Amino acid sequence: MGALSHIRVLDLSRVLAGPWCAQNLADLGADVIKVERPGSGDDTRHWGPPFAKDLAGHDTEESAYFICINRNKRSITVDISKPEGQEIIRQLAADSDVVIENYKVGDLAKYGLNYESLKKIKPNLIYCSITGFGQTGPYAHRPGYDFIIQGLGGFMSVTGEADEFEGASPQKSGVAIADIFTGMYASSAILAAIVHRDHTGEGQYIDMSLLDTQIAVMANVSSAYLTSGEVPRRWGNASPIIVPYQTFPTSDGWMIVGAGNDGQYRHFVTVGGEAHLADNPLFKTNPLRVEHRKKLVPLLEQMTRKKTKGEWISLLEKANVPCGPINNIKEVFENEQVIAREVQINVPHPTAGSMKLVASPMKLSKTPTEVRMAPPTLGQHTNQILHERLQLDDAAIEELRQKGAI
Numbered sequence: 001m002g003a004l005s006h007i008r009v010l011d012l013s014r015v016l017a018g019p020w021c022a023q024n025l026a027d028l029g030a031d032v033i034k035v036e037r038p039g040s041g042d043d044t045r046h047w048g049p050p051f052a053k054d055l056a057g058h059d060t061e062e063s064a065y066f067i068c069i070n071r072n073k074r075s076i077t078v079d080i081s082k083p084e085g086q087e088i089i090r091q092l093a094a095d096s097d098v099v100i101e102n103y104k105v106g107d108l109a110k111y112g113l114n115y116e117s118l119k120k121i122k123p124n125l126i127y128c129s130i131t132g133f134g135q136t137g138p139y140a141h142r143p144g145y146d147f148i149i150q151g152l153g154g155f156m157s158v159t160g161e162a163d164e165f166e167g168a169s170p171q172k173s174g175v176a177i178a179d180i181f182t183g184m185y186a187s188s189a190i191l192a193a194i195v196h197r198d199h200t201g202e203g204q205y206i207d208m209s210l211l212d213t214q215i216a217v218m219a220n221v222s223s224a225y226l227t228s229g230e231v232p233r234r235w236g237n238a239s240p241i242i243v244p245y246q247t248f249p250t251s252d253g254w255m256i257v258g259a260g261n262d263g264q265y266r267h268f269v270t271v272g273g274e275a276h277l278a279d280n281p282l283f284k285t286n287p288l289r290v291e292h293r294k295k296l297v298p299l300l301e302q303m304t305r306k307k308t309k310g311e312w313i314s315l316l317e318k319a320n321v322p323c324g325p326i327n328n329i330k331e332v333f334e335n336e337q338v339i340a341r342e343v344q345i346n347v348p349h350p351t352a353g354s355m356k357l358v359a360s361p362m363k364l365s366k367t368p369t370e371v372r373m374a375p376p377t378l379g380q381h382t383n384q385i386l387h388e389r390l391q392l393d394d395a396a397i398e399e400l401r402q403k404g405a406i
Helices: 017-027 083-094 115-121 146-152 177-200 210-216 220-228 262-271 286-291 293-304 309-318 329-334 336-340 382-390 394-402
Strands: 008-011 031-036 051-053 059-063 073-077 098-101 126-131 204-209 245-250 253-258 323-325 344-349 353-358
Touching: 008 017, 008 083, 017 031, 017 073, 017 098, 017 126, 017 177, 031 083, 073 382, 083 115, 083 382, 098 177, 115 126, 126 177, 146 177, 146 210, 177 204, 177 210, 204 210, 245 293, 245 309, 253 309, 262 286, 262 293, 262 309, 286 293, 309 323, 329 336, 382 394
Parallel strands: 008 031, 008 098, 031 073, 098 126, 126 204
Antiparallel strands: 051 059, 245 253, 253 323, 344 353
């Protein structure tokens, strides 16, 4: 039994931040009902290729994007623009502990599904809204997209090669970090609200913003500016305060070297056959190496190109120099540590037969996470949920289907 096996979550969210939050709760045992539009479902179902294949090798309706954020959930299709659909949501909310939604500010109020409306029928409800800019402020009504938030929130200003390199420009991250971090913060906030409710009986409203989150996870970059008043700049894969602490080319790829002190630097150049670089008066200490990085780094790159990535990793690990390869995703899943940690799992799926998923990284000794269900097909559990939660019979469900409410 998961730690949250007593918690019921109604997930009205779509795309990434909200579903990521709901999946965290589901992995911890919560019963999560995912509400989707009849006929089309969550937009991410169609964000592909690639799509999962059925047993005949044909594409299913489950994109790889949808698959990564919707395990352990049950899917029900409901049209909230119809009065009957709104009533279904109200009844499901009254039977839930948590509601998660990421509609634009004010959209759900016109359907009577906003927090103020639902708390009248469920006073201790925990209601989490996730938007680009939050419920207040001049940008509140703007739609929020991860890429835009990465730029607006400062992340791209410190990501990408430094200006002195040819073709340098601001870069977004390879994954939607504003969305994912907002989902992570939202799940933490919901857990805190559950603890508060269990102590006091009070529900509450949670206002999550992608922009707020993006600025928060700038961490030491934001703190450095607030402390010094100096605007941080892009350094690519290098560190502004430690040299060498960056990527280096090898004869067959790239590696990372993080020589955080003078001893590690000496070991680095010694195993590379260039011990004289440790005694050079321009490079003997880290402050000197930072000052003269433009002279030093090209010399180090000449050195690192003489061996393969594997040879370097072996030598540097033996010399206790922090290092690592830059793996592609295939290499990631073939890594012995990744295999030992059982990061990849296989679960049964109604159309794909078996589906490969990434396991939750949360490893609890008493209440471990588990994958109870593969990501659902569209509306897979509609009848089951209406029977179980709303006690509707087959005739009532068919009437709702005829009206287009489900």
